[in-house]
Amino acid sequence: MNITEYIELLVTDYTLRTITLGTAILGAICGMLGSFAVLRKQSLLGDAISHASLPGIAIAFLIIGTKNNAILLIGALVSGLIGSFWIRGIIKKTHLKSDTALGLILSLFFGLGMLLLTYIQKLPNANQAGLENYLFGQAATLLESDVWLMAIITGICLFILLIFWKELKLLLFDEDYTKTLGFNTRFLDILITTFIVIAIVLGLQTVGVVLMSAMLLAPAAAARQWTNNLATMIIIAAVFGASSGVIGTAISASSNNLSTGPVIVLIAAIFVLVSFIFSPGRGLLFREIRFRKNRHDLQLHKTLSFMYNIASTHENKSHPHAIKILNNFQGFTKKSLKKLEDKNFITISGNMWSLTTLGYETAANLYNQLTTDPENE
Secondary structure, rough: OOHHHHHHHHHHOHHHHHHHHHHHHHHHHHHHHHHHHHOOOOOOHHHHHHHHHHHHHHHHHHHHHOOOOHHHHHHHHHHHHHHHHHHHHHHHHHHOOOHHHHOOOOOOHHHHHHHHHHHHOOOOHHHHHHHHHHOOOHHHHHOOOHHHHHHHHHHHHHHHHHHHHHHHHHHHHHHHHHHOOOHHHHHHHHHHHHHHHHHHHHHOOOOOOOOHHHHHHHHHHHHHHOOOOOHHHHHHHHHHHHHHHHHHHHHHOOOOOOOOHHHHHHHHHHHHHHHHHOOOOOOHHHHHHHHHHHHHHHHHHHHHHHHHHOOOOOOOOOOOEHHHHHHHOOOHHHEEEEEEHHOOOOOEEEEEEEEHHHHHHHHHHHHHHHHHHHHOO
């Protein structure tokens, strides 16, 4: 299936169009809210909340006795909020660290959820439960009403972010200063945590409990490599998340026996990998290029400084010297000599070299900086 055929199918096929729109919106909202979790160093929060929502799904099914996605997601929301508030309580009321609290809630709620799922499987109406789909997700079950719900919640989330943008930005980078300005940091913390829980609950049906944390964090982690600006990061994370949803859905629809949720997460992981390698500011590739360039420049500066020490012993600074006297200098190479000549720092005539006026002035500045550096005193 080529791109043209897929686009035509996307327009005509209701199921594919619904899944694509749903995963795109889900990826966008997860990227937006995941940015706050990443910057607040709460990367495990998404994993804990997604696992904490499982018992809520099971309890909701036991109460109503039938599979109603809206009711089940409300149960997941309640359970996820309880789990998040327990995490906050453990951190504030005890001496335990946040990672310990997250691990405790994750294992406790997930264990309870699996116990309830095992119990439900033995009930007479277990065949129509289908709750195991919430473990790994099943995007094919998305309905148009689910997509509208995601879109509405995404719009509400954007609206709230714009209203509290200044306060949330201050909270992210300096909580103490936010308090001194009179803002209610507890309310802001609960607000952003609630929206993160809502985003996770929305994604359970598509990606599942196990993989939902990756959907929340991967786009934000990738976006963080490209910018230091919060607004730009949120936009990039939303684009990465939406793109992961669209591309993952396309790959899953074009192949047999490929689950949509795992493919979406793998595409998001590719965005992370590419960002870690190729982003100009923090990427490993450009970091290595800068390191090599700095090392090369340092080698040139050392060679030029050594030449300056030799030339400064003569009244005529452009007095020629034999190249062989540089052989005892550890930083000297023929390549570095050619580079210095290309920069018009030196002139070479046969086996003799001499400093140009530009080279002498540059070397003098380097020498003065070296001798006046407090670290070298």
